[in-house]
Amino acid sequence: MRLLYSALSPFARKVRVLALEKGLSERIALETIAPYQDESLRALNPLNKAPTLVLDDGEAVYDSGVICDYLDGLSEPRLIPATQPERHRALTLEAAADGMGDAALLVVRERMRPEAEHRQDVFERQLKAIGAALDLFEKAELSTARFAIAEIAVAAQLAYLDARKVVDWRVGRPMLAAWFEVVSRRGSMIASDASAT
Ligand SMILES: N[C@@H](CCC(=O)N[C@@H](CS)C(=O)NCC(=O)O)C(=O)O
Structure with missing residues (x-):
């Protein structure tokens, strides 16, 4: 997986912290991008926003909440509660x-x-x-x-x-x-x- 992110983005920080807490960071290649200057993200994410996660088959996952939900399903411990409330x-x-x-x-x-x-x-x-x-x-x-x-x-x-x-x-x-x-x-x-x- 590749995580397209900008270094100071707090949304990307959330994703990176969650990945580190779950022991997933080795599986995620980090690639910096400047979404306000660089339009190349738009082919993957119509909003051209970072973070965007690109899966190994090329599928794009965004925004940060959805990325966290995706990553949370990949390993323990689960950091998003499964049950209400x-x-x-x-x-x-x-x-x-x-x-x-x-x-x-x-x-x-x-x-x-x-x-x-x-x-x-x-x-x-x-x-x-x-x-x-x-x-x-x-x-x-x-x-x-x-x-x-x-x-x-x-x-x-x-x-x-x-x-x-x-x-x-x-x-x-x-x-x-x-x-x-x-x-x-x-x-x-x-x-x-x-x-x-
Ligand atoms: N709701 C989005 C917000 C992401 C966001 O706003 N990212 C900023 C960088 S911190 C961005 O890429 N902005 C580019 C733009 O708005 O064109 C998420 O949680 O991922």
């Missing part, structure tokens, strides 16, 4: 983390525009979504003992907020900050840290 709770937290990442990406891209063209309404709306998602994670009693899909998704997005200096999310969120401090020391988080390479 654990399943919908974990996937809803993953969706909140991914949505926070979409909002963070919009903030980062808006900041790349010339300052005179910054749209305050974009910042306000997206920062509101980011803040509300962070408040949800603060209350979510995330586990340090279990590092499964919800925890992986949240950790990947928090690391992105730090890497891109999107918001000072630790202020007023001591539980989340303490949790992240512990999980960011995991081997999978360290091995997938683009800023460390």
Whole structure:
């Protein structure tokens, strides 16, 4: 399998961390791509987004949630709960983390525009979504003992907020900050840290 990814992408980080936690990383060749500049992904994924996983027969699998679901079926331990209510709770937290990442990406891209063209309404709306998602994670009693899909998704997005200096999310969120401090020391988080390479 080949994983087409961009180094700082929090969605790709989620996939890479999950693969590392499941002992699958040896089976996945990593290929970096710049989706905003490079159109070659579009032949595989009409959205031209990374991450995209290419199976050995050439079939493309996207987006990150679907890739994680595919990989989770390949080996133990299972990191996506099979039964309800654990399943919908974990996937809803993953969706909140991914949505926070979409909002963070919009903030980062808006900041790349010339300052005179910054749209305050974009910042306000997206920062509101980011803040509300962070408040949800603060209350979510995330586990340090279990590092499964919800925890992986949240950790990947928090690391992105730090890497891109999107918001000072630790202020007023001591539980989340303490949790992240512990999980960011995991081997999978360290091995997938683009800023460390
Ligand atoms: N929902 C997608 C989001 C992926 C995404 O937004 N990737 C960004 C890079 S971090 C991208 O490829 N953007 C290119 C574009 O929007 O044209 C997923 O979870 O995989």
